[in-house]
Amino acid sequence: MNKPFRYKVNIFLFLLPALLLFVGVLIAPIIMSTVYSFTEWNGFTTPEFIGFKNYVELFTSRSINIQRALKNAFLLAILSCCIQLPFALWLALRLSRPIKGKTAFLSIFFLPVLISTVVIGQLWLKIYNPDYGVLNVFLRSIGLDNLTRIWLGDKKTALGAAFVPILWQYVGYHMLLMYAGIKGVPVELTEAAMLDGCTQAQVSRYIIIPYIRPILRVSVIFAITGSLKSFDLIYVLTNGGPNHATEVPSTLMISMLFLRNRYGMGSTIAVMLIILCFAFALLINMLFKEEK
């Protein structure tokens, strides 16, 4: 056997376990979901091929109302990009400067990422409780009784109330990513700028932020795809209610799969989510490339 060929066989053999894992865990389920999305299947009987009927029903059915779920997910994505990421960047910039107790601050801001989402959900359920929740108790104590609400039970406030813990939980995650990026900025660059008379804000604006653009791109991709896939906290806090006001595509998918036994429709929502996440990841990459 000639050497280059043996080399390729070795490479293939070493890559094979990872390839099998990748295909088994990621590609095969996507293919299976795509196949099921073209069927009417209640999970028990034989799936019946129905073509694109599930896709048509998904976007036309009033009772499924995927438009509302998508609108909520996009709103969360916008809030993540406009509030969560700028706040995380601000924290990362502040903490990258020499300040007292930096490690403690980093740990505190990162702590919510480490705590189980169910625990966070329970914590915020208590905060929002209309009777004894900290929020309403505080409002009453300062005489703002008229501002007290049934935060998670009122259609007008439930969505916002459910989004706050989601945004809060992942600020630390993005902050740490950006902090690591900022620490990679060569000190000579920032020092030279300071010597030339730049303010701290100018250094951040013209040197640090452009330098960590690849990190920012990753953060934006994570924030947007994470918003589209958001599930756990919504499930714990409202389970999509009241009256589907906080429904997101993932909660709708779970409802179709496990409450309504509509495995075909649940798979259709899963496929739609996969396509959306890929599309947004590509779009964000393109946008960042253009700017470059």
Add this chain to the structure above:
Amino acid sequence: MKKRLALLMALVMMFSLCCFSAPAAFADDEVTLTLWSIATESDSSHQAFVDGIAAFEAEHPGVKIEHVTTENEAYKTKIKAAMSSGEGLPDIFFTWGMGFLGEFVNAGRVYCVDDDYANYADELPEAMTVNVRYDGKMYGVPYTMSLVTLYANMDLLAQVGYDDIPATYEDMIDCCEALKAAGIIPFGVSGKELWCLSEYVEPLVIKSVGGQALRDMYNGEASWNNEGVVKAIEAFEGMVENEYFDPSAAALGNDEVKNNFIAGKYAFYQNGSWNNKDIGEQAQFNVKAGTFPVLDDSIPLYSMIGGPNNTLAVTESSQNKELAVEAAFFLAKFMSDADYKSGANLPCWAADPDAEVNDLIQAAADMASKAEDMVLFGDNFLSADAANTYLDYIGLAYAGDVTPTEYVEGLDADLG
């Protein structure tokens, strides 16, 4: 030396193999049946299951029942997933009748116990098996029945001059107004769990249109666009608008609401009779169980929502079907008796007439005996998809997002 060492190692290995295989040889004589249920340790039926299993094992030496419990909502997901794949199914499983069990029966996963029923027909009346029959064949063994029950805090009612549960709808409205004026919340309900809202809507509907009409609507044999249903939804939306329900209801789960009632926060709490034990044992006030008044005087007062629904069924894949069926009937009979005596729920099997039971279960038993018609809970009656659409509409009515006319038209359009 090496040979001796190798021989020693081989002997050690042989010995360990013998050690591990010996119990397996003994285990061949023992049969283990697996039972899945929702009777977790906090469930009021948990002890009855434990005692029933112990009694069956004592009567059948060499048979062991492994009882695996899962919380209610998680259980639904678990059993559906197992039924879907057909893998790892237990021998016996807890289920609800009609739509829930029906999907498993249609998939051929449930063993038909029709032939075995003949041995127990004297003790388990046929009327109690209606919700587990599909094409006339029996696929499960019911053990308890539940009724929607109106629990009343008589101490709070006394404060506004009532010494009994209002008997007419007009009286009930007057009572609610009096309670409100006294700063007492009339009704406790969870707006977060839609099935709890259905415990208010369904009695209103049945007491407005009658049992047969409601059954026909569930079966798709009659239109929801019925004057009586519109009237019932108007009454329900009126109760919401007039703030007869806890204003925090939308954010509360059923357990919180039940605890609030037990703590004396509401005058009434309408839910299944499975709450008899908790309320009877924990409430520190004079509590009474009754039924909501009728909306239409031509409908009998005891037109009830509920029926036999807690059931044990045997899987088609069980390796010990005969034994599993025997265990299912034994446990169902035991549970029926134990749950009745402990006050947890009403029996499906012939009950001991001399049994001493608490006042609430006695009241529920009286209502069941007076019942002129009984229709199962809508979310049990309908298939999973239809049940969730139906509950969605109830949620919309609670939120005031649909008018009563839109409600009936929507159900007609979406349920067919």
